[in-house]
Amino acid sequence: MRRAAALLLALAVLSGLAGPAYADRPTGPARAAKPLAGRVVVIDPGHQLGNGRHPRQVNRLVPAGGSRKPCNTTGTATNAGYPEATFAWKVALKVRARLERLGATVRLTRHSNSVRRWGPCVDVRGQAGNRLRADLKLSIHADGSYAAGARGFHVIAPADRRPWTHDIYRSSYRLARETRSALRRHGLHVANYIAGGDGLDVRSDLGTLNLSDVPTVMVELGNMRDSRDARRMTSAKGRSTYAAGLVSGVRRYLD
Numbered sequence: 016m017r018r019a020a021a022l023l024l025a026l027a028v029l030s031g032l033a034g035p036a037y038a039d040r041p042t043g044p045a046r047a048a049k050p051l052a053g054r055v056v057v058i059d060p061g062h063q064l065g066n067g068r069h070p071r072q073v074n075r076l077v078p079a080g081g082s083r084k085p086c087n088t089t090g091t092a093t094n095a096g097y098p099e100a101t102f103a104w105k106v107a108l109k110v111r112a113r114l115e116r117l118g119a120t121v122r123l124t125r126h127s128n129s130v131r132r133w134g135p136c137v138d139v140r141g142q143a144g145n146r147l148r149a150d151l152k153l154s155i156h157a158d159g160s161y162a163a164g165a166r167g168f169h170v171i172a173p174a175d176r177r178p179w180t181h182d183i184y185r186s187s188y189r190l191a192r193e194t195r196s197a198l199r200r201h202g203l204h205v206a207n208y209i210a211g212g213d214g215l216d217v218r219s220d221l222g223t224l225n226l227s228d229v230p231t232v233m234v235e236l237g238n239m240r241d242s243r244d245a246r247r248m249t250s251a252k253g254r255s256t257y258a259a260g261l262v263s264g265v266r267r268y269l270d
């Protein structure tokens with residue numbers, strides 16, 4: 016027993032000594048443990064929970080890339096009243112935790128999920144990755160369609176819209192494809208009611224995408240008005256599945 020304890024102590028001392036050297040030069044095992052070290056990811060968790068209580072602020076028009084649009088909207092909810100804002104927020108926190116464990120630096124576009132707060136507006140969300148020179152920006156939403164049987168996720172990439180997105184539309188499309196593949200690998204199905212049935216949409220009307228100078232996509236992770244999608248979205252296990260899929264897509268894109 017005493018010899019085993021001494022051996023463990025020696026190992027602990029050795030690994031302690033090895034730590035700083037690895038931190039300085041991330042090679043070999045350290046790089047494998049932190050594959051996203053040095054990467055910067057911006058996560059935009061949908062609408063603020065209190066947007067509905069602040070109509071004046073939320074309806075103000077802001078630049079959206081070639082047009083002006085309302086600052087934000089209230090987002091949708093499940094039929095039982097579970098808000099999109101809360102869903103997006105909880106998924107975003109899980110995505111952040113996973114990305115940080117992989118070594119990435121993560122920034123969120125909002126820092127609370129509160130009925131007392133509103134915003135930020137789409138122009139701020141759109142530009143959130145620019146000054147940080149982020150590797151990518153991921154905007155997390157859920158849809159609210161009343162069409163019978165409408166369910167599944169879709170990923171939205173920015174259209175080629177000069178001068179706004181010409182520099183990022185190709186890389187964003189690649190990010191969108193990786194995100195779609197990753198969500199599928201995690202057992203999620205593409206939307207059967209929108210985006211042409213292939214889970215991939217390209218849009219030119221979204222300020223959150225138009226104003227980005229870094230590769231960006233918006234994901235509508237499911238239809239909150241569908242009972243099956245809603246069940247997944249309102250469970251911690253379901254939200255972990257969405258988060259794992261999104262992180263997997265980010266990893267593939269950055270590899």
Ligand SMILES: [Zn+2]
Nearest residue numbers: 061090156157
């Ligand atoms: Zn939304």
